[in-house]
Amino acid sequence: MTSGAEVLRAEDWDQWYGLLELAFGGVPAAPEERELYRRLTEPERSLAVWDEAEVVGTAGAFTFRVSVPGGRPAAAAGVTMVGVAPTHRRRSVLTTMMRRQLDDVRARGEALAVLTASEPEIYGRFGYGLASLRLSAEIDTALVRLTVPAGTEEVTLRRAEPRAALGVCEELYGRQVAGRPGMLARAAPGWEELGVLDPPSGREGASPLQCVLAERDGEVVGYTRYRTRPAWASGVPDGSVVVQDLEAPDPAVYAALLRYLCGIDLMRTVKLPNRPVDDAWQYLVSDLRRCEPRLRDELQVRLVEVGAALRQRSYRAPLDVVFEVSDAFCPWNEGRWRLSADAGGAACERTGAGPDLALSVRELGAAYLGGVPLSGLAAAGRVRELRRGALAQASTAFGSDVAPWLPHGF
Numbered sequence: 001m002t003s004g005a006e007v008l009r010a011e012d013w014d015q016w017y018g019l020l021e022l023a024f025g026g027v028p029a030a031p032e033e034r035e036l037y038r039r040l041t042e043p044e045r046s047l048a049v050w051d052e053a054e055v056v057g058t059a060g061a062f063t064f065r066v067s068v069p070g071g072r073p074a075a076a077a078g079v080t081m082v083g084v085a086p087t088h089r090r091r092s093v094l095t096t097m098m099r100r101q102l103d104d105v106r107a108r109g110e111a112l113a114v115l116t117a118s119e120p121e122i123y124g125r126f127g128y129g130l131a132s133l134r135l136s137a138e139i140d141t142a143l144v145r146l147t148v149p150a151g152t153e154e155v156t157l158r159r160a161e162p163r164a165a166l167g168v169c170e171e172l173y174g175r176q177v178a179g180r181p182g183m184l185a186r187a188a189p190g191w192e193e194l195g196v197l198d199p200p201s202g203r204e205g206a207s208p209l210q211c212v213l214a215e216r217d218g219e220v221v222g223y224t225r226y227r228t229r230p231a232w233a234s235g236v237p238d239g240s241v242v243v244q245d246l247e248a249p250d251p252a253v254y255a256a257l258l259r260y261l262c263g264i265d266l267m268r269t270v271k272l273p274n275r276p277v278d279d280a281w282q283y284l285v286s287d288l289r290r291c292e293p294r295l296r297d298e299l300q301v302r303l304v305e306v307g308a309a310l311r312q313r314s315y316r317a318p319l320d321v322v323f324e325v326s327d328a329f330c331p332w333n334e335g336r337w338r339l340s341a342d343a344g345g346a347a348c349e350r351t352g353a354g355p356d357l358a359l360s361v362r363e364l365g366a367a368y369l370g371g372v373p374l375s376g377l378a379a380a381g382r383v384r385e386l387r388r389g390a391l392a393q394a395s396t397a398f399g400s401d402v403a404p405w406l407p408h409g410f
């Protein structure tokens with residue numbers, strides 16, 4: 001007989017994390033990783049389901065601030081560390097934890113919950129919508145040329161020990177957050193260490209993490225962190241560079257860092273596993289086909305409180321629209337909401353007026369960061385236009401000039 005979802009006691013953390021490892025395939029995490037996640041876990045926001053003395057379900061939440069269109073970071077629960085014992089799967093343990101978790105998030109006054117899913121299909125039933133994608137590339141550096149912009153030669157590069165450079169890298173990361181929806185303000189101590197976590201077991205044949213800083217006029221203005229993986233094919237160098245981070249505030253710094261990565265001796269391929277869909281590499285290369293671009297789902301967003309969530313972002317164009325929202329899992333969101341926005345801000349209140357657009361909370365979550373057009377969702381039959389013109393107006397207003405992106409998992 002299983003318990004309900006109970007708040008985790010700190011002393012049960014080892015068993016709780018052990019169940020999570022089991023649910024993910026039973027390979028223990030590297031000690032460094034385990035210790036970091038022990039420090040980052042917020043027990044008071046973490047849930048356990050028990051069967052007698054055995055943990056059979058885990059779900060955590062981090063207290064995050066996520067960048068939303070308009071540049072103001074918004075409070076969000078970062079849902080994480082979800083697992084159910086293989087012996088207890090498909091008996092609603094996850095559903096029990098999601099129920100408790102979303103109630104708790106609401107009680108804390110956070111209007112948003114965000115997550116990345118191990119499998120994309122799991123969380124739609126709980127009202128999450130896919131809001132950002134990641135673009136990956138494998139650049140064949142023997143065949144692809146880069147055309148770099150003016151100013152690239154003024155950027156100098158210097159190798160640094162990743163941990164020694166952590167402070168300056170974090171500062172640069174922090175300056176990028178407001179400019180890109182979906183990025184997380186790494187406010188709590190410990191989060192910066194995620195960027196230099198480098199257990200040997202996680203390298204898959206590659207080097208330890210390396211860091212190169214970009215400088216201009218004596219000031220650090222950008223950085224990359226990457227690993228090199230040497231390989232030989234019939235005696236010919238065939239290594240790859242796997243890029244973890246590439247942070248640059250302007251085109252010249254970006255180009256200088258990418259050119260460096262593409263020029264490392266004996267490395268044939270530069271792998272960019274996680275970049276924004278509007279990332280500049282696409283517009284610098286001579287041959288996109290030889291870069292193997294691919295898209296993958298990334299951040300999912302759940303509007304926990306529709307009214308508060310829609311009020312706390314800004315809109316690209318004036319808007320006055322009534323949404324008819326369905327939300328089976330969080331019925332307090334159901335009904336009609338009037339959203340009106342202009343350059344001065346946004347108001348979103350309940351209304352009795354006739355609806356202009358009908359959709360579920362999932363579509364609002366998908367469109368929330370400005371990367372998924374409501375018009376595209378309408379073309380898939382997921383948004384219904386009830387007043388002519390409302391769809392185009394809302395779709396334009398919800399969009400973001402900068403694509404949403406989550407640079408790292410959590």
Ligand SMILES: CC(=O)SCCNC(=O)CCNC(=O)[C@H](O)C(C)(C)COP(=O)(O)OP(=O)(O)OC[C@H]1O[C@@H](n2cnc3c(N)ncnc32)[C@H](O)[C@@H]1OP(=O)(O)O
Nearest residue numbers: 023080081082083084089090091092093094095115117118
């Ligand atoms: C944010 C994160 O941490 S993502 C990590 C998620 N965890 C993992 O992937 C670890 C391995 N998997 C597991 O631990 C479990 O299978 C979980 C957590 C995914 C699901 O837990 P369960 O307790 O089995 O889910 P539960 O019984 O509540 O299922 C609810 C519904 O979701 C469906 N569902 C559950 N898991 C999946 C899945 N992986 N893919 C598709 N549907 C799923 C069920 O079929 C059920 O549907 P129904 O209501 O139509 O019958």
